[in-house]
Amino acid sequence: xxxxxxxxxxxxxxxxxxxxIQCQVDSQVTMMFWYRQQPGQSLTxxxxxxxxxxxxxxxxxxxxxxxxxxxxxxxxTLTVSNMSPEDSSIYLCSVVSQGQFFGPGxxxxxx
Amino acid sequence: xxxxEQDPGPFNVPEGATVxxxxxxxxxxxxxxxxxxxxxxxxxxxxxxxxxxxxxxGRFTAQLNRASQYISLLIRDSKLSDSATYLCAVxxxxxxxxxxxxxxxxxxxx
Numbered sequence: 578x579x580x581x582x583x584x585x586x587x588x589x590x591x592x593x594x595x596x597x598i599q600c601q602v603d604s605q606v607t608m609m610f611w612y613r614q615q616p617g618q619s620l621t622x623x624x625x626x627x628x629x630x631x632x633x634x635x636x637x638x639x640x641x642x643x644x645x646x647x648x649x650x651x652x653x654t655l656t657v658s659n660m661s662p663e664d665s666s667i668y669l670c671s672v673v674s675q676g677q678f679f680g681p682g683x684x685x686x687x688x
Numbered sequence: 689x690x691x692x693e694q695d696p697g698p699f700n701v702p703e704g705a706t707v708x709x710x711x712x713x714x715x716x717x718x719x720x721x722x723x724x725x726x727x728x729x730x731x732x733x734x735x736x737x738x739x740x741x742x743x744x745x746g747r748f749t750a751q752l753n754r755a756s757q758y759i760s761l762l763i764r765d766s767k768l769s770d771s772a773t774y775l776c777a778v779x780x781x782x783x784x785x786x787x788x789x790x791x792x793x794x795x796x797x798x
Contacts, residue, residue: 578734610785618790619775619788619789619790619791620732620775620788622785622786622787625785669731669732676722676734676737677722677734677777677786678733678734679731679732679733680731681730681731682730682731684729
C-alpha cells in the first residue's frame with residue numbers, strides 16, 4: 578500500500594484564520610481524496626482532488642471554504658479558510674492504491 | 689434513512705468471546721465492500737475487503753448478503769487488542785466513491 582504523510586499533524590488556530598494541510602504520497606496515485614472526521618463521527622468526504630483541474634466537491638462543501646490544490650500525482654493541499662470552531666475536526670487525506678488508504682490525519686482545533 | 693448504517697455500540701465483550709457486527713447499505717447497485725479498523729486518535733486502516741463468497745483472515749470473517757443488503761464482520765476469540773472502532777465502507781452506494789458507516793465501537797475486557 579502507498580505510504581501517506583500529512584503536515585501538520587495537529588494545530589490550534591484562531592477564528593478567522595486559514596490553515597493549509599499538505600498530503601504527500603510515496604508513489605503516483607490517480608485518486609486522492611480529502612475527508613473530515615468530526616469528534617465522535619464517521620468520515621465525510623469533502624472533495625476529490627483532481628490532478629491538473631479543479632477539485633470535485635461533495636454536497637455541503639465549497640471551493641471558497643476548502644480550496645484544494647493537486648499539482649502532481651503525489652501531492653495535494655487542503656486549505657481550511659476563515660475558520661470557525663465548527664471546523665474543529667480531523668482532516669484526512671486518502672488515496673486509492675490497491676485499496677483505499679488514509680494518511681495519519683491533521684487534528685485541527687479552532688478557538 | 690442513512691446510506692450506510694451501523695450500530696454504534698459499544699459492544700463490551702470478555703476476552704475470548706465471539707462478536708459480530710452488521711452494516712446495512714441502501715443501494716443494491718453498490719459494488720465493493722470493506723471493513724476498516726480505527727483506533728482512538730488514529731486514522732482508519734483497511735482490515736479486509738468483503739467478497740461475494742465471503743472471506744476469512746485468521747480470527748476475522750467477513751460476509752456479504754446482497755439480498756438483504758448488509759455485510760458482516762465476525763471476530764472469534766476476541767483479544768484486548770481488538771478494542772477499536774470498526775467502520776464499514778461501501779463503494780458505489782452513493783456515486784463513484786466510498787461511503788462510510790458511522791462505526792461500531794468494540795471494547796474487549798479481561
